[in-house]
Amino acid sequence: MKHGFREPWSIVAWFLAPALLGLALFRLAPIAIALVGGFTGTRLTGETVWVGLRNYRRLVEDPSFWNAVEVTLLFNLIVNPLQIVISFGLALLVLRPTPLVPFFRAAYMAPMTVSLSLTSILWAILLEPTMGPVNGLLRSLGLPPQPFWRGEDQALATLIGVASWKGVGYWMVFLLAGLLLVPKELHEAAMIDGAGAAARFRHVTLPLMRRPLAFVLVADTAANFLLFAPVYLITQGGPAGATALLMFEAYQAAFTYLDKGRALAISSVILFVIGVLALLELRLLRERGG
Amino acid sequence: MTRLTRRAGLAGAAATAALASLRPRAAHAKTKLQVIWMGWPEGQVKPLMDSFRAAAPEVELQVETIPFVQIFQTLEVRLVARTPDPDIFICDSPLTASYAARGHLLDLTPHLDASRFTKSAIEAASWQGKIYSAPFGSSCPVLFYNKKLLREAGIEPPPADVEKRWTWERLVEAARKLSKPEENRWGFSFEQQERPYMLLPLAQSLGGVALSPDGFKATGYIDGPAFLEAYGFMQKLYTEWKVSPQGLFDPNLPVEQFGNGRIAMLVAGTFNEATIKTRYPEIELGVAPYPRFEKGKAVTPTGAWHVGVNPRTRNRKEALALIDHFMSHDLQVLWFELRPYPPVLKSVWEKEAKRFETDMWKIVRYELEHTAVPRPATPGFREYEDILRTALRDITTGADVKATLTAAAQKIDRELEKYKG
Incomplete structure (x- = not known):
């Protein structure tokens, strides 16, 4: 008997081992390194030393860190709801199988196939203020050219726009999958009960979309918190700190300021914020009752 | 060009084999030198490297060229790992102090004859009285x-x-x-x-x-x-x-x-x-x-590219041979022809004086002597x-x-x- 019980467990363990090992090696270990590393500093000659809370104390006193926190939160406060609303809208638009729908589905998904760095370079060129084609178009229409990436009050909005251009098609796919799983019968029953389109959306579709929405919201938030390529490739955090996302601050700390402890402390802060936000979002969208 | 160590080739000869067994590495393998270099057009890099390859056939030179916008980050990542790789790297002269202070540059003072170089080049290569990078070009x-x-x-x-x-x-x-x-x-x-x-x-x-x-x-x-x-x-x-x-x-x-x-x-x-x-x-x-x-x-601004040796290199002799070769008069003339930075060797200014008779070089010469301020x-x-x-x-x-x-x-x-x- 005992023997019979043990064997399935060992089999289960063997099957799980590669995944658990991968999780430990590529997820948990780096997190542990970052958390511990945030309390260390590097001597000029390369030795790592324990510095306690020094890195965090310096961050707290540092106006550029607080600027980055502010920019990151503002960016995420706008970009995440915006992307969810747009991608949900797109998913609804391409839900019904009408003749041109495959074309639109593919068109919305197309930006997803372009790498983020390529996207950045593409939009850096398109929106280049002096020589870019978009300003050329504006000029030919008699409209004033815009500074885009180089305007202190336009750069973050431009970044949000480009991140969304790339992101919404991707998130649309998940929401579309969710929508396709909503049973038709529920809609038909609601229709028989006299519910209009708006009422059906609110009382049938939305409640059943909680799970896919929760996933997309959490995953999208995490992805946007970690956005780095366009900042690095186009704005370098500027102009005047307008696009200094925390990820870029962490990068600069490590590779420009040669301060690994500071970089790991910033990474830990990012991880903490994402963790808290994910919990809040999951709570917000938790399925209530039976 | 002095001959490098005679490793390689002679496997089989008992004496050499006995000698080789005392060395840490296999005697028959070519010595590899890893070089990180600026991403200039290939035509401005390869001739320099080939020239060293011809002079030191027993060394296998592996050259990585990195674009300007990435080179400092790349070097940083490679150097902070504190391994013997790369053996040699291109070093922006104002970064000499940064690398030297953190132990990423071999002290070249005993190896370089400072009197061969222009004064400003040696200044740009020095940190706390020692020469840490070999001047390879100046600028103006x-x-x-x-x-x-x-x-x-x-x-x-x-x-x-x-x-x-x-x-x-x-x-x-x-x-x-x-x-x-x-x-x-x-x-x-x-x-x-x-x-x-x-x-x-x-x-x-x-x-x-x-x-x-x-x-x-x-x-x-x-x-x-x-x-x-x-x-x-x-x-x-x-x-x-x-x-x-x-x-x-x-x-x-x-x-x-x-x-x-x-x-x-x-x-x-x-x-x-x-x-x-x-x-x-x-x-x-x-x-x-x-x-x-x-x-x-x-x-006017000045300073430019120097060449540094990783102090952790396992092939110090070969790395220094490369430095010697790159600082030789002939190679500096070749480099000047490929990419005309103001030369750092006095002998190039003197022996190639004809090249420097144009308006531009007259200006440069004056600036380097009178108005140039290093970073x-x-x-x-x-x-x-x-x-x-x-x-x-x-x-x-x-x-x-x-x-x-x-x-x-x-x-x-x-x-x-x-x-x-």
Whole structure:
């Protein structure tokens, strides 16, 4: 008997081992390194030393860190709801199988196939203020050219726009999958009960979309918190700190300021914020009752 | 060229085998040297490397070339790992102190004969009295101009005579006549619109000092009156007078626009002369010295690429042989032909004197002897450069000059803290 019980467990363990090992090696270990590393500093000659809370104390006193926190939160406060609303809208638009729908589905998904760095370079060129084609178009229409990436009050909005251009098609796919799983019968029953389109959306579709929405919201938030390529490739955090996302601050700390402890402390802060936000979002969208 | 160790080949001979067994590595394997080099066009890199390969066939040279915009990060990642790789790396001269202070450069003082090099090159290679990087080239920007565009606008070209060099005020006056921003035509641009290298002399011309003498404090220096005035003036090139195109931060872009006749005057490094002449042969190229402010003195930037040896290399002998080869007269002449940076060897200036009789080289020679000021010597130059660069970038796009420089100075002070005692 005992023997019979043990064997399935060992089999289960063997099957799980590669995944658990991968999780430990590529997820948990780096997190542990970052958390511990945030309390260390590097001597000029390369030795790592324990510095306690020094890195965090310096961050707290540092106006550029607080600027980055502010920019990151503002960016995420706008970009995440915006992307969810747009991608949900797109998913609804391409839900019904009408003749041109495959074309639109593919068109919305197309930006997803372009790498983020390529996207950045593409939009850096398109929106280049002096020589870019978009300003050329504006000029030919008699409209004033815009500074885009180089305007202190336009750069973050431009970044949000480009991140969304790339992101919404991707998130649309998940929401579309969710929508396709909503049973038709529920809609038909609601229709028989006299519910209009708006009422059906609110009382049938939305409640059943909680799970896919929760996933997309959490995953999208995490992805946007970690956005780095366009900042690095186009704005370098500027102009005047307008696009200094925390990820870029962490990068600069490590590779420009040669301060690994500071970089790991910033990474830990990012991880903490994402963790808290994910919990809040999951709570917000938790399925209530039976 | 002295012979390198005779390893390799002789496997089988008992004596050699016995000797080889005392060595840590297998005797028959070629010694590998890993080199990280600047991503110049292949035609400017390969001939140098091939020349060493021919001189030292027992060494296998593995060269990685990294583009300018990535090279400093790449080197940082590789060096902080503190492994023997790379054995040799290209080193921007103002970073010598940074690398040396952190133990990434082998002390070359006993190995290099300092008397062969120009004084400024040795200064740029030194940190705390020792030579840590082998000077490989110097630099000096000049004012290139398009003769045809100036003639058409009825502007008398800037004189090549260093004593009669244009002032910035005079240059702006001319540039305004040459600019038509709505047609994407510009009177003037810097080749490096955001790099302290090219822009520090503006403030230095007005008496500004780039960093405290001990190398640790920027507040009171880069946010002082000379810097505010100089960079306020620079900002107006873009925002008020609109004589310079904004945002061409990649140094290739202004050169390209100059070549296409869209920019009439360009402050740029000497090595661009060759590029412009080959790529844009129709341009009538004029050369004048780097301008100064009316009330200021003439100051020019200098310093350039050096070569460093990783102190952790396992092939010190071969690495030093490469340094010897690269610092030889013949290779320096070849390098000059490939990419004309001002030479660092006295013998090149002397034996190749004929090459330096042109207007441009006469200017360069004068500047290197009289007006060149190296970038500040601080182990934190990497941080200093990057923070000031970002500030300059913001200033060109209209950021408040005083607020930007004050913030940058504070940031630099914060980062230089770690190098104090």
